[in-house]
Amino acid sequence: MVILKKIFPQYRQAQLKIQQMAFVLLAITLFFVLAGMFALMFLTSGLKNSATALEEKNALLIVTKLANSPEFSCGGAYGSDRVNCVDADKVMVLSQKMDIYSEFWGLKDIEVRKVYPEESLVICTFSNYPNCNSIKIKSSTDNNISGKYLENFVTLCKKKQENGVVYDNCDIAKLLVSYNEK
Amino acid sequence: MKNKMKNKKAQEEMVGFGFIVIIVAVVLIVFLSIAFNNSDNDTLDSFKVESFLQATLAQTTDCNNGIKYLTIKELIFACSKPTICQDGRISCNVLNEYLGDISELSWNTQSGSSTLGYKLNITKNGEPLIEGFYVGNMTRTYLGASQEITKSGDNFLIEFKAYS
Numbered sequence: 442m443v444i445l446k447k448i449f450p451q452y453r454q455a456q457l458k459i460q461q462m463a464f465v466l467l468a469i470t471l472f473f474v475l476a477g478m479f480a481l482m483f484l485t486s487g488l489k490n491s492a493t494a495l496e497e498k499n500a501l502l503i504v505t506k507l508a509n510s511p512e513f514s515c516g517g518a519y520g521s522d523r524v525n526c527v528d529a530d531k532v533m534v535l536s537q538k539m540d541i542y543s544e545f546w547g548l549k550d551i552e553v554r555k556v557y558p559e560e561s562l563v564i565c566t567f568s569n570y571p572n573c574n575s576i577k578i579k580s581s582t583d584n585n586i587s588g589k590y591l592e593n594f595v596t597l598c599k600k601k602q603e604n605g606v607v608y609d610n611c612d613i614a615k616l617l618v619s620y621n622e623k
Numbered sequence: 624m625k626n627k628m629k630n631k632k633a634q635e636e637m638v639g640f641g642f643i644v645i646i647v648a649v650v651l652i653v654f655l656s657i658a659f660n661n662s663d664n665d666t667l668d669s670f671k672v673e674s675f676l677q678a679t680l681a682q683t684t685d686c687n688n689g690i691k692y693l694t695i696k697e698l699i700f701a702c703s704k705p706t707i708c709q710d711g712r713i714s715c716n717v718l719n720e721y722l723g724d725i726s727e728l729s730w731n732t733q734s735g736s737s738t739l740g741y742k743l744n745i746t747k748n749g750e751p752l753i754e755g756f757y758v759g760n761m762t763r764t765y766l767g768a769s770q771e772i773t774k775s776g777d778n779f780l781i782e783f784k785a786y787s
Contacts, residue, residue: 464637475651482655524677556725557721557728594729595674610683611681611683613678613729
């Protein structure tokens, strides 16, 4: 090597040039890798947003599915089939049979709370029904539903009687569900 | 001597370049970690707005037309004529009152809430049926839903937008 350098003084310069080229190549490769990573990041962040939106929609769909399940839904009892309609009488009975259904939906708490008309919160029991505004169908605590929960608007319907005439009374309510976080 | 100096200069450049690469990589890693850990807790969904609109239209009111208690949907049709309730109230006034109260109780626009404002409009054949509800701030980001109902050749459009 030393002999070569002595015979060819330009050998050292060539070596330096090769080194320089190697570094330039390395820099270009790094640049493309970084640019690729940025592009990938933007693509995946878009995917992540879509996934989050889908997750939220699915979570809300669980609430909707619940509202339209035979145990909750109005069915044909209130005229034509209604979507997101919860039969108050049905869920009231269901709330008393919750020990059988406790693991059926895999949810921690299920509650139907009237939005309108505005009244102070009165939990429904068989002694005060229908003069109440919150039916705790499944409850892990005596307190109000808290922590991570999902809600969706539903129609809470029941049959009422006035002067011997039975009519359908529907109120806007919220179906709230909470689940155990994994 | 000249060659040695050239070599030293090249070495310094290489070290500098190495540092730049390391700094860029570190910044990139930090940026990536922030971007992936930033969870979006926005729970509002147009699906919820749609459900709200459906449930609102099914709400039974205390306006009796002599046959039955009208729902909001039926009250909209009654308002378009316009008719009065059995107790003498004008159907449009009852409709206004109900829609205002229901929207206010359903959408919390107070500070700290994810909803900053909302807008509710009802039109009949493109013309406003009642004065719309405009509450809170109307931002550029919103989730909306609409329901189109046709009755006796008239086209009713109920629109709701929740701004976040």
